[in-house]
Amino acid sequence: MRRHAVEHAAAGGVLDERFISREFLPYVDAGRLRAATRSVESGGRENSAPWRDLLRVWRQAAHSWDWDCPLANSGTLSLFSACAGLPRGPAAELGWAGDWASWRLGRGELLGAHTGSVEAVAGVVLPDGRALAITGGTDKTVRVWDLMTGLPVGEPLTGHTDSVEAVATVVLPDGSPLAVTGGHDKTVRVWDLATGLPVGEPLTGHTGQVLAVAGVVLPDGRALAVTGNFDGTVRVWDLATGLPVGEPLTGRTRWAEAVAAVVLPDGRALAVTGGDDGMVRVWDLATGLPVGEPLTAHTGEVWAVAAVVLPDGCALAVTGGDDGMVRVWDLTTALPVGDVLLLDAPATGLATAIPIDGPPVAVIATHQGLAVARLPTR
Template sequence: MEMDGSKRVFQRLGPSSQGDTSNNKQQKVCFHWRAGRCNRFPCPFLHRELPGPPQQQQHAAGNGMSSSKRPHGFSDDNRGSGMRRNPNFNNTWGRTAAGGGAVVRKTEKVCNYWVKGNCTYGNTCRYLHSWTTGDCFTLLTTLEGHQKVVTGIALPSGSDKLYSGSTDKSVRVWDCQSGQCAGVVNFDGEVGSMLSEGPWIFVGLTNLVKAWNTQTGTDLSLNGPVGQVYALVVGNDMLLAGTEDGILAWKYNGSTNNFDPIKALTGHSHHVVSLVVGANRLYSGSMDNSIRVWNLETLECLQILTDHTSVVMSVLCWDQFLLSCSLDKTIKVWAANDSGNLEVTYTHQEDCGVLTLCGMHDSEAKPVLLCSRNDNTIRVYDLPSFSERGKIFSKEGVRRIEIGPAGLFFTGDESGQVRVWKWSTESSSTS
């Protein structure tokens, strides 16, 4: 048995021009060489394109013999061989006629090697070397520190600090000028939600809501919730919390400098995971697949919306419409009918579950919708057309999107990353 490895390499490369050509085989061009990143030396495959099919040539008069076929893969010199390269051959590999550059059709997936900083394909890589598509926005910085899902982001008015909460049982304080972590507040339970209202920051924990005033230093504990607090919102001078057991309402008492419990809003049969206030109404989305509409004056339920078939992850008020998203892969737009009740006027179908919605305005003051999906992307849509402006990619699903001043917005994902984005002033309204 032949054990000499050099013999096998010789057979792959083909015989020399002086050797026996009876065993000559079709050669292969190195795939990595074509991509511009072959680092094998010697490489067992060709670092050149294959020539076209050889033509039979006659030797000089008098020898009476036809020339043998020229072996592939050795010299680039075709003089006297009678062979020509196919001028269209290179184009089949996406190369332009001028400059030898590559035209690569990108796959809409971020390159894992680029993320780690060691992709050798460069511009020829078929995966994205960017966290975005389109020209809508720019990634300013990434804030690292949380070890688990980011569940809340808050930017109190008048403060130069950004606050982020996570299921790693901590709230991190970030300096808005340097992007450095300025402090960490640890809790006994997971942070399920956060909210900033004026100078106040509210943190939803397990069986508790913490409230502190960033200007006065007041630190309060609001008891009453049962289980995890998943959502917080302020409306009609009340603080409302969505919990495992329903919705709780508090009202601030200036004389005691405290929040007094008002009422528990019951009716949902499962956890309340999203809340929004608009037009003197409170809208609550739940794991029971429903949305409830509450009167903020009486705190009574006015209507139950049951068009979703899975968890209602987020609700958003925009103009006279209510938008909702769900793990049932839909975004629904609701509007009031003649009787004043909400009904679905449009359903936007996604190809995976939707985690959260956030509305903002672009650099031209046009309304856009940021839609985080559980395929680790955020889709950016023009409203009301739902035409796509671009995508944001993340390591894991984005659970929180918060709007900041001057075109800034913040995202927090399941890996613990908080990212700071800015809407581009040079972007076009279409893409």
């Protein structure tokens, strides 16, 4: 019952308040319930379900679920319910009861925790359709999470000797998924996400902290990593050999803290970099040479860059930083696209997404939260 009841209920279309209840939730298998409720959500039924608020709170509490101690789970659920302003309900008598709590819950789902702060995150969709998140933190570990079940995949990946500051993912032409990580130990490491094992030796050569990583697969099948560093250089690595590709890309006075890579429809591979001098530079990865002049519209450090090719073939770079501005650039013309997006705080991270049934968007991280904005087109 504890393991399979929610799966059978979801398959029968009766996963409702009889299962998503305060009495039963402390006993369920957290991973199976996450997967079962996501299948319900994909059918569009959750929005009208009376148990949606309790399920949302459960998702935020269940990262600490203990299969062997339902009473502790009940107390955790009661505390999180109090934070969310939900009534205690009859489950309070099963364990600790949260009568009052003062902090505000966000709307995101907590997957788990590092033992230090989380400094970097990347996502990847495997050939079998599974979606993973890869995180790095000050505890010197890299962790992998299954986004369907919310559970960790394998043990933490260890090897870095200092904080992990940058994470990227690459799926090779044969379907092998890799993670590329960099950090304060001045090394870049490559991991096989299928096995959880390191690929080759650490990539060394930077003389400062590795602040940014991007991955790209070229039309000829070669997989490259592009890394930005506190020493002011950007380096390109062949992930098959572990060797540097060409000389370091230079042009900064102090550090390069944002990197993105993209393959244009004509087959050219570009890197887009940002750093402390407020300039955005574009590089041809085949030649190692800059493409045109630096893009000079930001008035502060550039902390985040992303690059994307839209369905119509237009290649864009999105940049943000200390000046609180998010700008979009056409990579083929080096001209700005659309209006500048003004934020109330510096942009610290950027990602792009192309939904199946919606317009392309940029996801922007700031110290105050997340913003999602529709990408302008030329």
